[in-house]
Amino acid sequence: MDAVIRPFVIYFALLVLFRITGKRALGDLTSFDFVVLLIVSECVSAGLLANDFSLTGALLAVTTLLVLDLALSLLKQRFKGLARVLEDDPVHLMRHGKLLRERMQKERVDEQDILEAARSHHGLERMDQIDSAVLERHGTISIIPAENTAEA
Amino acid sequence: MAESTGFMRRNWRVQRAGWVLMALVVLLGLAGLFGRGPLTRRDASAPGLALQYQRVLRLEATESLEFTLEARQVGGAGLELDSGFVSRTEIERIIPEPREISVSPAGQRLSFPAAGSGSIAVRVLFVPKKLGRLRGRFGTPGGAVLPVSFLVLP
Numbered sequence: 001m002d003a004v005i006r007p008f009v010i011y012f013a014l015l016v017l018f019r020i021t022g023k024r025a026l027g028d029l030t031s032f033d034f035v036v037l038l039i040v041s042e043c044v045s046a047g048l049l050a051n052d053f054s055l056t057g058a059l060l061a062v063t064t065l066l067v068l069d070l071a072l073s074l075l076k077q078r079f080k081g082l083a084r085v086l087e088d089d090p091v092h093l094m095r096h097g098k099l100l101r102e103r104m105q106k107e108r109v110d111e112q113d114i115l116e117a118a119r120s121h122h123g124l125e126r127m128d129q130i131d132s133a134v135l136e137r138h139g140t141i142s143i144i145p146a147e148n149t150a151e152a
Numbered sequence: 153m154a155e156s157t158g159f160m161r162r163n164w165r166v167q168r169a170g171w172v173l174m175a176l177v178v179l180l181g182l183a184g185l186f187g188r189g190p191l192t193r194r195d196a197s198a199p200g201l202a203l204q205y206q207r208v209l210r211l212e213a214t215e216s217l218e219f220t221l222e223a224r225q226v227g228g229a230g231l232e233l234d235s236g237f238v239s240r241t242e243i244e245r246i247i248p249e250p251r252e253i254s255v256s257p258a259g260q261r262l263s264f265p266a267a268g269s270g271s272i273a274v275r276v277l278f279v280p281k282k283l284g285r286l287r288g289r290f291g292t293p294g295g296a297v298l299p300v301s302f303l304v305l306p
Contacts, residue, residue: 001189054210055306
């Protein structure tokens with residue numbers, strides 16, 4: 001019973017904590033973000049399994065986590081409001097070539113992050129080559145190049 | 153891109169069947185089919201001795217036996233764990249700590265001091281070390297014996 005309840009509690013606790021902390025894509029993690037993530041998993045594993053080092057306990061915990069994830073994804077598909085609460089909305093950080101500073105500050109994104117996304121996905125080097133930048137729900141920054149960039 | 157609609161549909165069907173199976177495993181786990189739940193909790197009793205235990209245990213996990221002993225004799229109460237049980241498990245802790253543990257080929261005898269008559273709750277924490285069927289015979293010195301059978305899962 002506790003091999004189901006513990007993952008359940010941890011799943012929702014982490015969901016709330018990470019949702020409050022804000023978006024940051026796994027691919028965009030800094031080395032230290034990654035280290036923090038490893039420490040989090042280490043801290044959680046003790047609470048997840050307690051004194052149960054059996055295969056049954058481990059598989060039950062993993063199955064519970066996957067079922068919760070699956071159930072939430074199905075619920076999010078059905079109830080769009082829930083998806084919004086759990087995953088947030090995409091946020092424009094730049095529109096028609098203009099940086100939206102307040103949003104950038106609130107989302108803890110700076111010009112360098114936008115330029116980095118522009119370089120890596122579109123090979124763009126300057127701000128004036130970008131029309132829009134959107135912080136997606138999963139934390140990646142999507143870039144829409146300015147119209148004249150193709151010829152430039 | 154090679155795309156087979158037939159394969160896609162079969163894949164979806166298998167996936168959905170898997171989801172149902174996984175949800176079932178979680179529900180049965182919650183009920184305690186794999187140990188530590190109401191489904192496998194058992195009570196056993198004999199004159200002067202009662203035991204609450206889990207019928208299904210897990211290998212290398214800390215499990216517990218909850219005994220209630222009646223301290224009728226002056227000087228305390230005793231509990232005997234048979235050698236078959238002791239050899240297939242690792243006794244991690246006994247609460248309260250026994251005043252004396254004596255070992256014989258038949259098993260272990262634990263003695264607990266008691267101030268007066270009444271019942272004493274004794275908790276034995278142990279770790280199963282062998283897979284499969286585990287049998288235990290628990291009793292009071294010269295008194296009733298409770299034969300108990302467990303199933304140890306990996």
